[in-house]
Amino acid sequence: MKNMPSLRCALFFLIGAFSTTTSQAEVRLPGFFGDSMVLQQQKELPIWGWADSGEKVTVSLGDETGTTTADDQGKWRVVLAARNASHQPVVLSVRGTNTIELKDILIGEVWLCSGQSNMEWTVRSSSNAADEIAAADYPMIRHIKIGKRPSPVPLDDIKSTWQVCSPATAGSFTACGYFMARQLVKELDVPIGLVNSSWGGTRVEPWTPPIGFQKVDALQGIHESVMARTPGTERNQKLASKHIADIQAWLAAAKVAIADDKMVSPSPAFPSQLAPFKTHQDPTMLYNGMIHALVGFPIRGAIWYQGESNHAEGMLYTEKKKALINGWRELWGQGDFSFYYVQIAPYQYGQEDAEILAQFWEAQAAVKDVVANTDMVVINDIATLGNIHPPNKQDVGKRLALLALKNDYGKDVVAQSPEMESVSIAGDSLTITFKNAGGGLKTRDGKSPTHFELIGVGSNGYQDAVAKIQGNTVVLTSDQVTKPTAFRFAWGKLAEPNLTGGTGLPVGAFRGGDEPDPMSQLSVDEGFRLVYRLDLSKLGKTVRYDVDNSDSIETFGQITYVLGLRSDAYGDQVVKVTMDAFTDDVKKIGIPTASSGADFQTNLSSMKVESTVSGIVLGNDITTGNIEFWPNNYGPDNGAKVKGASGRQFDFGDQKGPPKDGYGSMQIHNFGAKQTIFAINHWGNAQTADIGIGNSSGDNKDWTFVGNAKSYSEKTLAIYVK
Structure with a gap:
């Protein structure tokens, strides 16, 4: 009797093992195939899923039947003939060891709806919601919401449920998609399926597949980062192999150290490039979890409402949209399916310079000029300046529908804005x-x-x-x-x-x-040669000049700095400062990064200042100039004993400190006038650098900690020598 529990455990184990080895897996469809779904008309209809390897699978849609056998991986796929739209529901059945029967299937038009919160925005949150929901009796409109699921690897399945449009369900539909679909149903009299895969606050990068990044030159850094984290890629294997070799070398050394009673050095850190992405804002994470499983499901096209979370990127966003659209299209295998998107609305965006959003609108508009079969809806007439979610989604949906009616369905309508x-x-x-x-x-x-x-x-x-x-x-x-x-x-x-x-x-x-260059307002004296020119929006720990003629410069006795700024608040501002050379090394007269070796805190015996900015002390022979050029952190202490410096606030007499590669200062002052002529600080981050001409209006006259770089729509530094 004492052995009974062990015997029972063994018996249950044997029964379980026998069951596992002799039972067959059920035939299975992707989780977004379901009752009341809409299948795309006039395109071949692939039906796919999983079963036991070698299992025969029969698929029927109405009166059409196809048969296949599951492959070695247990995957199967049947392609049924294209058919025209119909109001008459059909049944989709799949038979293998078991039978799946999906009812109320309609053939019509399918649109993928994606983006951030303005696409996720529901009918019940839109203008006139109660009346809209009460009138939402459109059983030919069907909607499926894909669950929010980031993933570091592509997922092959998504589970969700299709809903038939009615007053009981429409309130939770994507409003942009619903109002577009309602217009299409009225104009075309065909079923409309909406596949809503959206997530509020998301950037464009997580929705983009790796192949999209790969084919855009400007995004190679993102692609390399993705490849490093993708098992099986050359980049991943190279990094992983090196880390393993480093660990093995460390283990060997550690064993020797222990045997000799010596200290063991720390083990090599796991390379950050190999660490999987974790958040829903990381590249490819939402493509992997919320789009990949849908790839191959026939659609007419996609609608997209996103950009708020990328709006400070200017024309780089155009490149990212190219990656998204072309990446989706290549993987879908449907050619250049239509892609219509909404230009984001006017909005306050805090204290941000007013031109930043305008430049982003320009980048959004450029997408339709560089990517085929795309078009854009303009909504600057229905904005809510204090609300990033304009509730009037009716006009948004109608304008999206106009683009589809004209471009996809051949209707004679005016669809594009002038x-x-x-x-x-x-x-x-x-x-x-x-x-x-x-x-x-x-x-x-x-x-x-x-x-x-x-x-x-x-x-x-x-x-x-x-x-x-x-x-x-x-x-x-x-x-x-x-x-x-x-x-x-x-x-x-x-x-x-x-x-x-x-x-x-x-x-x-x-x-x-042709905009006049702000820099052109002050001409450079005769005989001076351009050494460096830099768009300051490209600042960073590593400075890459737009123009770099330093290798051709051998000797020089004078240096001229010209800083030009353009902003909505102050218009064009330009300052030009000429001085006797404070170094004979041309590599040290640019942005004083740690790698440049530039490190100067010195007075200038003769300085010429010209500027379009009122209040700047001008002159041809100013003897009270000084510079503070270094890559270090610094404090307000007047360590250099500059006459008139406060020692309490950051100004024209500061004290550098560690680390060497720190905050960074590139400042020219007129200490006699207690004035900063110009400053470029904290260049390691282009968006939060400190840039200004004249004294800052804040406590720190040299612009330290202002973080205002993004407030300028244009910002250029040019450096000349003679």
Whole structure:
């Protein structure tokens, strides 16, 4: 009797083992195949899933049947013939060792809906929600919401449930998708399936597959990072093998040390490049968990509403969208399926410079010009400036539907917002000709067009323009700009312009012409040669100059620094400082990074200062100049005993300290006037660098800790020698 528990355990183990080795796995479909789903019309219909290796699987859709056998991995796939849309439901059945039967399947149009919170935004959170939900009796619209699931590796299955549109269900649908689908149902009278894979607050990178990054030159850094973390890749294996070799070498050395009663050195750290991505904001994580399993499921196209979380990146976003769209398309194997997206709305974005969002709108608009079969919806007329989620999703959905109706379904409708076709300049006026004007330009309120600005040589930045509509053109003039060279429209984060096409579609932010370079306002003295030129938006621990002629410079006796800034708040600001050379090493006159070896805190016996900024003390022979160029951290103590420096606030007399590769200071001062002429600090992070001309208005006159770099739409440093 004492042996009974052991016998019972052994018996149960044998029964379990026998059951495991003799039972067969059930035939299984992906978890997003379900009752009430919509399958794409006019495309071959692949049906796939899993079963035991070698198991025969029969698939039937209505009166069509196909048969296959599961492969060595237990995967099977049957491709059924394309069929036209129909209101008549059909049954999808799959038979193997078991039978799966999915009912109420419709054939129609399927759209993937993806992006961040404005795509996830529901009908119940939209304008006029109660009435919209009560009227949502559209059983031909079907919706499936993909669960939020990041993953460091591609997942082959997704489980979710299709819902038939009704007042009981529509409130939880993606509002952009629902209002688009409602318009399509009315116009086309076909079933519409919405596959809603969206997640609020997400960046574009996590939605992008590796192959998307691989094929965009500007994103090779991201691709290399992904490959390092992907098992089986050459990059991953090389890093892993090196780490293993390092560990083995350490083990051998550690054993020797222990045997000799010596200290054991720390073991090699696990390489951070090999550590798997962890968050839903990391590259590929949402593609892997929320898109990959859908790849191959036939769709007509995709709609996308995202960008708020990437909005400070300017034209780099265009490259990231190229990676997303082309990556999806290549993996889907459906050619260049349609991709329609929403330009994000005007919004406050705190104290951020107003032009940052305008530059992002420009980057969004550029996508449709460089990626085939894409188009953009403009919504600057339905914004809520204090709410990043405009509740009017009805117009968003309708405008998305117009693009599909025109481009995918051959309807004769005006779908695109008016765009610039050409620009011409004659005397003191500039004329913009538009395409897609919808029968002629107009304004929503019947007043003159707003939010146009002009710039010209000597105009000190952009000036408000008077705009007059003449058919499909707008003519601009300004009393402040006698010779215009360029214009811009709606160029600010709070811009809600009134210009539309004849059908009411709004005109989005854009600019044209040739902007004068802020730097050109101050000419460089004769005989000086350009050594370095740098767009300061490219600052970083490693500085890569746009122009670097230092290798061709042998000797020099004078140096000129020119800093040009452009911002919405202050217009164009330029300062030029010329001084006797403080070093004979041309490699040390640029940004004083740790690698450059530059380290100077010295007075200047003769300094020439010119500037367009009021308040700057100008002069040709200023004897009270000094520089503080170093890569170090620094404090406000006046260690160099600079006359007039406070010793309590950061100004023209600071004390450098460790570490050597620290915060960093590149400052030129006139200590006699207690004035910073210009400062570039903390260049290790381009977005939070400190940049300014003249004294900062804060406590620290030398701009330390201001972190204002992103407040400038343009920022350029040029360095010359003679």
